[in-house]
Amino acid sequence: MATTVASRSSRAVRPGGRSARVRAAVHGAALELAAEGAAEALTIPTIAQRAGVHPTTVYRRWGTVAELLADVSASRFAGDLVVPDTGDLRADLDRYAAGLAKDLTDPDTLALVRATVGIGGEQGAAVCRSERENQLVAILERDRARGNEPPGIEETTDAILAPLYYRAVFTNFPLDPAWVHGLVERLLADQTSS
Amino acid sequence: MATTVASRSSRAVRPGGRSARVRAAVHGAALELAAEGAAEALTIPTIAQRAGVHPTTVYRRWGTVAELLADVSASRFAGDLVVPDTGDLRADLDRYAAGLAKDLTDPDTLALVRATVGIGGEQGAAVCRSERENQLVAILERDRARGNEPPGIEETTDAILAPLYYRAVFTNFPLDPAWVHGLVERLLADQTSS
Incomplete structure (x- = not known):
């Protein structure tokens, strides 16, 4: 033995x-x-x-190359993400959005995202976004646990995640801090008015 | 001769x-x-x-394959687009968003967009979105010409174009009509409250 x-x-x-x-x-x-x-x-x-x-x-x-790229993206996007926890929803979302913008501004990350989506299709795309969505869910749940009524995950995804990915992946416009902060402001303004 | x-x-x-x-x-x-x-x-x-x-x-x-895909996408996305012109911004945006959602729901179009972005990079991505952005600019300009104050192109892109492309390209969630209509509603609600 x-x-x-x-x-x-x-x-x-x-x-x-x-x-x-x-x-x-x-x-x-x-x-x-x-x-x-x-x-x-x-x-x-x-x-x-x-x-x-x-x-x-x-x-x-x-x-396949698709499987390989999904594996590369999974190890690139998983693990190194810390969920902001300032005790305030607006500040958490600001940090979150700034962190994602910084990540998507890195040319190597962007090239990897484009290649993974292009060659890995839907499965590849899921790898590139799922950890980021999980972070957002955690931020919103914490705010709810504080007794607040944060926006839903769908609305938050549409307002913050989607414009960041769209601008990074589909355009050559900069993800400048004022614009990124404005996404959070607009989401929370909706919230207050509704 | x-x-x-x-x-x-x-x-x-x-x-x-x-x-x-x-x-x-x-x-x-x-x-x-x-x-x-x-x-x-x-x-x-x-x-x-x-x-x-x-x-x-x-x-x-x-x-290169990148150039070829950009050419295929250019002929796929150009020309067949009609700018909605109902005389009302909300109705125009609703038609626009529903049309884009329908387009992005087509599996062949989606596969072409993913491949063009993945292999053609930023240039390929620009081909996939530029006609759609031009349409949006035309809709907003028409509303301004009617003496109204429509949202800006950046805000409209963030609120309508980005979520549609993000959901289509990065997720497997359906682009259902209620959700698509909600994007327009949220944008115009912002507008009224600001």
């Missing part, structure tokens, strides 16, 4: 280490190629060549 | 006819492949094969 465990463990460590390195190299290559605006170069052979691994390794692990 | 004109004319007719046929076949092939969700198959050799033309023809005419 001890031998089995040991050999299992060593087997697990070696491929694990190599596997993690391959993953990092392939993710890095996909990010680089997307950032170079070379969406046409986002093929498994090209990505594998850039990563210095055999195409078969990439095919076996991810299957 | 007569001979020259005649031969020019016959030369112009033949390549013109062939050229139009090639364009239609290549556009059709790109649309089909995008609609099949096969963004990875959107390469010039694959498109050329589907269209039954030589890859060199496609390379020579469009250069």
